[in-house]
Amino acid sequence: MSLGARARRWAWLCLAYLALALGVIGIFLPGLPTTPFVLLSAYAAARGSDRLHAWLLAHRLYGPMIRDWQATGAVSRRAKHWALGTMALCAVIFFLTAPRWWMAATGTAIMALVGTWLWLRPEPEKPTAD
Structure with missing residues (x-):
């Protein structure tokens, strides 16, 4: 090598x-x-x-x-829920702690874009019982 x-x-x-x-x-x-x-x-x-x-x-x-x-x-629905819930919690923390509103708004907007992209990802197919 x-x-x-x-x-x-x-x-x-x-x-x-x-x-x-x-x-x-x-x-x-x-x-x-x-x-x-x-x-x-x-x-x-x-x-x-x-x-x-x-x-x-x-x-x-x-x-x-x-x-x-x-x-x-694909991303599982459970992972999507966890990710979106965490992003929502972070958005609240941003707005409570950011020194300027636009800083919190910028971070929240980025998370909203990522969250939308994530939610639109396909979900894994469930195995079918034959």
Whole structure:
């Protein structure tokens, strides 16, 4: 493996672990999203570590989300509700704490755009019993 290929692999691996760490922190910290960071981690892991990518795909919590996204760009309704609820809570916090109203309005407008895009994503198909 050439030095350049090895450096790219390490860069992808570092990005994968950084994104995964931010995703885990996002579980506990309102305003920091979990799903995009986990998806970024899976994307980077697929390019930097087969072992980490396989672990993410097999993970009890993250695996279904990643597989749905990779297959069809789908996001579960539960994840959509959580994301939109968190964004709404953050919007309230923005308006209560921002020094200027336009700062809160800007952040809220961005979250509204992201929330609309997220809500319009397809949902995973439910398995049918044959």
